[in-house]
Each structure stands twice: as structure tokens, then as C-alpha cells.
Amino acid sequence: MKKFVLSQEDITPAEYSIQYEDLLNEAQLEAVMFDEGSALIVAGAGTGKTRTLVYRVARLVESGVDPTQILLLTFTRRAASEMLRRASQILDERCQRVEGGTFHHYCSKILHRYAEKIGYPEQFTIIDAGDAMDTVNLVRSQVDIPTQKKRFPKKSTLYNIFSTSVNKQMTVRDVIEQQYPQFVNYTETIELLADKYAAYKEQNFVMDFDDLLVKTRDLLRDQQEVRKKVAAQHKHVLVDEYQDTNALQAELTQLFSSIHNNVMAVGDDAQSIYSFRGADHKNMMRYPELFEDTKIIKLEENYRSTQRILDVANRVLKQAGEKFEKELYTVKEKGDMPGLVKAANMNDQSRFLTQMILNLREQGHELNEIACLFRNGRDSFDLEVMLNKKNIPYIKYGGQKFTEAAHVKDVLAHLRVLVNPKDTISWNRVLMLIDGIGPKTAEELFSWAQTGGNPYRPDQAPNTSDRYLTQLKALGNLFSELKKLDGSVPEQLQTVVDYYAKFCKKRFDDHPKRMKDLETFVDISGTYRSLEKMIEEVALDPIEATAIDTETTEKDEPPLILSTIHSAKGLEWHTVFLIQCLDGILPSGYAIDDEEQIDEEVRLLYVAVTRAKEQLFITYPALFQSRYGDYFTNPSRFIEDIEKDYLEPWLLVEESEEEQKQLEE
DNA sequence: GCTGTCTGTCTTTTT
DNA sequence: GACAGACAGC
Numbered sequence: 001m002k003k004f005v006l007s008q009e010d011i012t013p014a015e016y017s018i019q020y021e022d023l024l025n026e027a028q029l030e031a032v033m034f035d036e037g038s039a040l041i042v043a044g045a046g047t048g049k050t051r052t053l054v055y056r057v058a059r060l061v062e063s064g065v066d067p068t069q070i071l072l073l074t075f076t077r078r079a080a081s082e083m084l085r086r087a088s089q090i091l092d093e094r095c096q097r098v099e100g101g102t103f104h105h106y107c108s109k110i111l112h113r114y115a116e117k118i119g120y121p122e123q124f125t126i127i128d129a130g131d132a133m134d135t136v137n138l139v140r141s142q143v144d145i146p147t148q149k150k151r152f153p154k155k156s157t158l159y160n161i162f163s164t165s166v167n168k169q170m171t172v173r174d175v176i177e178q179q180y181p182q183f184v185n186y187t188e189t190i191e192l193l194a195d196k197y198a199a200y201k202e203q204n205f206v207m208d209f210d211d212l213l214v215k216t217r218d219l220l221r222d223q224q225e226v227r228k229k230v231a232a233q234h235k236h237v238l239v240d241e242y243q244d245t246n247a248l249q250a251e252l253t254q255l256f257s258s259i260h261n262n263v264m265a266v267g268d269d270a271q272s273i274y275s276f277r278g279a280d281h282k283n284m285m286r287y288p289e290l291f292e293d294t295k296i297i298k299l300e301e302n303y304r305s306t307q308r309i310l311d312v313a314n315r316v317l318k319q320a321g322e323k324f325e326k327e328l329y330t331v332k333e334k335g336d337m338p339g340l341v342k343a344a345n346m347n348d349q350s351r352f353l354t355q356m357i358l359n360l361r362e363q364g365h366e367l368n369e370i371a372c373l374f375r376n377g378r379d380s381f382d383l384e385v386m387l388n389k390k391n392i393p394y395i396k397y398g399g400q401k402f403t404e405a406a407h408v409k410d411v412l413a414h415l416r417v418l419v420n421p422k423d424t425i426s427w428n429r430v431l432m433l434i435d436g437i438g439p440k441t442a443e444e445l446f447s448w449a450q451t452g453g454n455p456y457r458p459d460q461a462p463n464t465s466d467r468y469l470t471q472l473k474a475l476g477n478l479f480s481e482l483k484k485l486d487g488s489v490p491e492q493l494q495t496v497v498d499y500y501a502k503f504c505k506k507r508f509d510d511h512p513k514r515m516k517d518l519e520t521f522v523d524i525s526g527t528y529r530s531l532e533k534m535i536e537e538v539a540l541d542p543i544e545a546t547a548i549d550t551e552t553t554e555k556d557e558p559p560l561i562l563s564t565i566h567s568a569k570g571l572e573w574h575t576v577f578l579i580q581c582l583d584g585i586l587p588s589g590y591a592i593d594d595e596e597q598i599d600e601e602v603r604l605l606y607v608a609v610t611r612a613k614e615q616l617f618i619t620y621p622a623l624f625q626s627r628y629g630d631y632f633t634n635p636s637r638f639i640e641d642i643e644k645d646y647l648e649p650w651l652l653v654e655e656s657e658e659e660q661k662q663l664e665e
Numbered sequence: 666g667c668t669g670t671c672t673g674t675c676t677t678t679t680t
Numbered sequence: 681g682a683c684a685g686a687c688a689g690c
Contacts, residue, residue, distance in 0.1 A: 589677090
């Protein structure tokens with residue numbers, strides 16, 4: 001056979017259609033134009049990190065790189081699609097074809113493709129943290145727990161121990177000794193449970209979030225031909241938010257890029273806020289050791305915030321025990337003084353926010369240019385009540401997800417067993433809804449189905465009591481109905497919701513609200529192409545709790561943004577309110593004894609502050625109302641030391657009092 | 666023997 | 681408001 005060697009086409013066009021040098025500063029341009037090899041972009045907050053990545057994607061595509069050969073790894077699905085949308089706007093639709101998403105998404109894609117290489121069926125099940133905890137509980141119930149006086153860790157703690165051990169690549173024993181010393185007596189039992197949990201997942205073809213990373217790493221590390229195939233596909237690998245990756249993800253980055261060796265990681269060590277998930281911002285320092293000849297490019301000029309906001313941010317960061325050589329600066333004008341607002345109580349805080357927001361709206365600001373940030377998901381409950389009263393539309397990111405709520409999980413469980421009849425956890429949910437069926441009966445029905453019984457006709461099982469036979473028949477009918485509707489997700493979902501209505505009524509006092517949720521879920525479910533897809537998407541990319549309302553109720557106004565600080569990462573708004581800035585909340589009470597954790601809380605405040613472009617308000621209530629009674633609180637220790645010249649104190653005065661004062665004058 | 670309900674405890678951040 | 685353990689009722 002004759003061989004003809006094709007030479008590489010000249011992929012660099014003489015001229016670009018985009019005027020990069022006019023649109024970017026010097027450092028950004030260097031990053032965008034960086035050719036081949038390894039680069040680390042160290043980018044302070046607001047220095048145009050996302051912009052740089054967006055332009056780099058456009059530049060690569062414009063240079064002739066096949067978009068499907070670019071891998072863009074981001075922290076959330078939202079971030080990836082937003083970046084690709086912007087790149088498409090700058091260049092053209094080709095950018096949408098870039099391979100992008102979270103590490104978890106991309107790993108799941110690889111594992112589906114190479115499932116048979118690791119002895120899994122193509123359709124394995126991905127479980128979210130809640131299902132994982134239920135699974136832990138299931139194996140826990142099969143093991144004798146030594147009855148000592150001391151408490152045994154509950155399912156969420158157990159799952160956290162297992163997950164930490166994976167993400168920090170430590171043994172279960174070490175995790176317990178270092179982070180859960182109160183449970184050292186149970187070490188052996190916990191280790192046994194870890195093994196059982198792993199075995200359960202293997203047997204039932206189930207993977208939790210951590211498995212997605214580990215199994216992909218193992219696959220690519222141990223099976224060279226797969227690694228070569230996968231890595232050959234990645235001409236360029238781009239990783240965003242590198243400061244929040246863990247050792248496992250660093251390893252994956254290395255494996256993904258191991259053929260072409262073109263990697264660019266972007267991050268800011270001062271914004272590392274995910275160590276609880278095993279992320280290690282020292283990953284950034286180690287990057288040059290991992291990738292040879294790394295070019296380091298620093299982005300330092302801030303384009304987002306006014307100087308006065310940056311002054312606050314710089315002062316926040318100085319309080320970290322760990323020294324950051326960072327001093328953000330901007331050429332923007334000084335701007336308004338950031339405000340420190342002391343409210344008498346939580347309700348006043350909410351009133352202040354609502355009224356300020358309405359004022360801003362009157363001044364012509366869109367609601368989605370305003371964000372209200374907080375440390376914990378529940379810190380916004382009081383505000384949410386007031387926003388609802390005042391009819392201010394909002395969307396909340398962070399906190400409990402819509403698809404994690406019990407009623408949604410119940411409904412989904414019926415569809416999950418349809419896709420995977422071996423899904424024990426979902427069978428338990430489905431069966432235990434029925435009156436008279438508890439863990440024991442559910443277990444019996446399940447093992448009958450596993451040994452030849454038809455799981456979709458549970459009424460045919462032997463020894464079923466009359467108490468629930470009719471209900472089992474109804475369940476059987478539901479399944480045959482669902483099978484008839486195969487192919488239409490909304491219709492299947494509607495059928496389950498109809499069936500579920502009576503259980504919902506019985507189980508929950510607030511069933512009208514929950515049923516309304518489910519109806520809107522049906523409405524948006526048309527976007528899922530199949531049940532399998534829906535189940536996987538819902539686990540990997542759960543719908544935000546309030547997103548579902550805003551999507552369907554066609555409000556002509558874009559909604560206000562409420563978000564946990566963690567979920568606000570990478571985003572920016574004209575005005576930012578940081579509420580509940582109290583000691584014990586930010587920093588969290590859990591962090592107070594540990595220097596490293598306190599530092600992370602400092603960085604968290606830093607992230608919150610640097611989200612603001614023009615206006616920043618930090619608010620806190622003087623009185624904290626809890627179920628155990630009201631008590632006076634201290635503002636966050638991090639803001640107490642910031643001088644008045646940087647953070648201007650605001651006083652909230654009641655209208656009636658003000659009038660009174662004016663009369664006296 | 667199993668299920669359902671009552672009571673006390675603890676409540677971070679997310680893929 | 682969720683969870684685990686205790687206990688009463690079928």
C-alpha cells in the first residue's frame with residue numbers, strides 16, 4: 001500500500017475577523033493568543049477572566065480548531081453554556097459545538113461511552129447526594145451497629161465521611177481521625193459500611209458524584225488505549241475556576257490533555273471557597289509542577305467594580321491569615337460609598353432591602369441587575385416572604401433544590417423504577433408511600449421481584465395483605481399506563497402526578513403548593529428528550545427551587561437575583577446586598593475554631609464583595625430571632641475592623657419618628 | 666411482628 | 681424542618 005503523508009494545513013489565518021487587540025488588555029490578549037502548551041492564568045476578581053476564556057474559545061475556533069476538539073471545563077453547567085453563548089455571539093454558531101460542562105458531566109459522558117470497559121451497562125444510574133445518603137442508610141440497616149452509649153453518625157455524616165475520603169484521597173480511617181474524632185470508636189464499623197456502600201453501587205450499577213470522577217480517572221489511567229482515544233480528542237483543554245478543583249480533578253485534567261498537551265487553567269486562589277468538598281487552592285501552586293513549561297499570565301486590572309468597592313475587598317482579604325499578594329485596582333471612578341446597614345431585626349433588614357430594590361427599579365435599574373447574597377440558603381427566608389408580598393419576582397440560586405424536595409423525589413422515583421427495575425432506593429420510596437407498607441414489606445416485595453416476580457405487577461406477589469392489595473393494583477395500573485405512554489416525558493410525568501396527588505395530600509400539610517410545583521414540573525418537562533436523560537440531568541444539574549416558577553409564569557420583568565455566596569461565584573451585578581452578615585453566620589459558627597476554615601470564610605466574604613459593580617450594601621440585624629428566643633448579635637468580625645472611611649454606616653429610621661423629629665425642629 | 670406517630674436533637678456551603 | 685429512636689396500636 002502506498003502512503004501519502006498529508007501535511008498540517010496552515011491553521012492560522014493571516015487575519016482574524018475579531019479585533020482582539022482592541023478589545024482586550026495586554027495580559028488578556030496574551031492569554032487569548034497563547035498558542036500551544038500549558039498556561040496558568042492567575043486572575044483576580046473582576047479582571048475579565050470569563051471574558052478572556054470566551055475570547056480564547058472564539059480565537060481557537062476562528063484559527064480553525066475543530067470546536068468539538070476543545071474541552072471547556074467549568075464549575076457549573078450554567079457557566080459553560082453562558083460562555084459558549086457569548087463566544088457564539090462574538091464569532092458564530094460553531095462555538096456552541098465546543099465540548100463543555102462540569103467535570104462531573106464530562107466524566108459521565110465518557111463513562112457512558114466506555115461503560116463496557118469497566119463492566120457497566122451503558123445505562124447505569126447516577127444518584128445525587130440525597131439518594132446516596134438513602135443508599136448509605138440501606139446498607140446501614142443491614143449491618144449490626146454496636147450499641148454503645150454514644151451516638152452513631154447519621155446517614156448524612158457517613159456519606160460526608162465517604163465523600164471526603166474520595167475527594168481528598170484519604171483513607172476512611174484518616175478522615176475519621178482528623179475530622180470526626182468523636183466517632184473513632186466506630187471506625188471499624190464505618191469502614192465496613194464504606195465497603196458495603198461501594199459494593200452495593202457496583203452490584204446495582206449505580207454511581208454517585210464521586211464515582212464519576214474516580215471511575216473516569218481509573219479508566220483513563222489503567223486503560224491506555226481508552227486514554228489515547230479520549231485525549232486525542234482534546235486539542236485544547238480549558239479549565240475555569242481552577243482554585244476550586246481537587247487532586248482528582250487535577251489528575252483528570254492531566255489525563256484529558258495527555259496527547260496534545262495544550263492546557264489552560266484559569267483561577268484565583270483568593271476566591272477558593274470549596275475546600276469542604278475537597279478542593280485545594282494549593283492546586284494552583286502545584287499546577288506548574290504538574291504541567292511542564294507552564295506559562296504563567298497574571299490578570300490584575302479590575303474592570304468590574306468601583307475603587308471604593310475594591311477598597312473594601314482589599315481590606316477584607318488582608319484579614320486572611322494566609323497572605324495574598326493581591327491589591328485590586330481599577331481605572332473606574334471612585335463610585336458611591338459602600339454602606340454598612342444595621343437593622344433592628346431581620347424584618348427591618350428585609351424592609352430595607354425591599355424598599356431599596358423598589359427605589360432602584362424606579363431609577364431604571366432592571367431587577368436582574370440587583371443581587372441579594374447570603375451565607376446559608378435559609379438566610380433569605382424572611383426576605384422571600386416580603387418579596388412575595390410586594391410582588392417582586394425573584395429567582396433564588398443555592399439552598400435546597402427543587403428536585404431535592406421530597407414530593408419531587410417521590411414522583412421521580414416512579415419514573416426511575418421504570419427505567420431501572422433494580423433501583424432499590426426508588427422502589428422503597430414508591431412502595432412505602434402506600435398505607436400499611438413499611439420497610440419490611442417493601443423489602444419483601446423487592447426481593448420477590450428480584451427472584452422472578454414482575455415488579456410492575458406488585459399485586460401478584462404472594463402473601464400480600466388485604467390492607468394494601470387494592471393500592472398495589474393501582475400501582476400496577478400506573479406502570480402499564482406509563483409503558484403505553486413511552487416516549488412522551490410530559491405525559492408520563494402527568495400520569496404519575498395524577499396518581500401521586502392523594503399521597504401528597506396525605507403526607508404534606510402544604511400539599512396545594514407542592515401539587516402546583518409538580519404541575520409546573522410537568523409543563524417544563526418537554527425539554528427532556530427521554531426519561532433516561534431527564535433522570536440523569538436532574539441529578540447532575542438540579543433545577544433551582546424558584547426557577548420553575550419564573551420560567552412558567554411569564555412575568556414580563558426579569559427577576560431579582562437571590563443567591564448563596566457559593567452559587568454567586570463568577571457572576572456580577574450593578575448592586576449587591578450582602579445580608580445577615582453576622583458573626584456565627586459569616587464566619588460560620590462551625591469555622592470559628594479552625595484557622596484554615598476562618599480563612600476560607602474571609603475568602604467567602606471577599607467573593608461576595610467583589611460581585612458588586614457600582615453599589616454594595618452589607619446589612620445585618622442587631623437582634624436575631626430564633627426558636628430558642630431572641631438574642632443580640634455581633635456583626636461579622638470581618639467587617640467590624642473595616643474603618644468607617646471605607647464602609648459607611650447607615651442608620652434606619654422609621655418614617656413616623658423622622659416626621660416627629662422634623663416637627664420638633 | 667410490623668407500621669405509624671410522637672418526641673427530642675441538630676440545623677453550611679454543592680457537583 | 682429533617683431525622684433517628686422510642687413506643688403504642690393494629
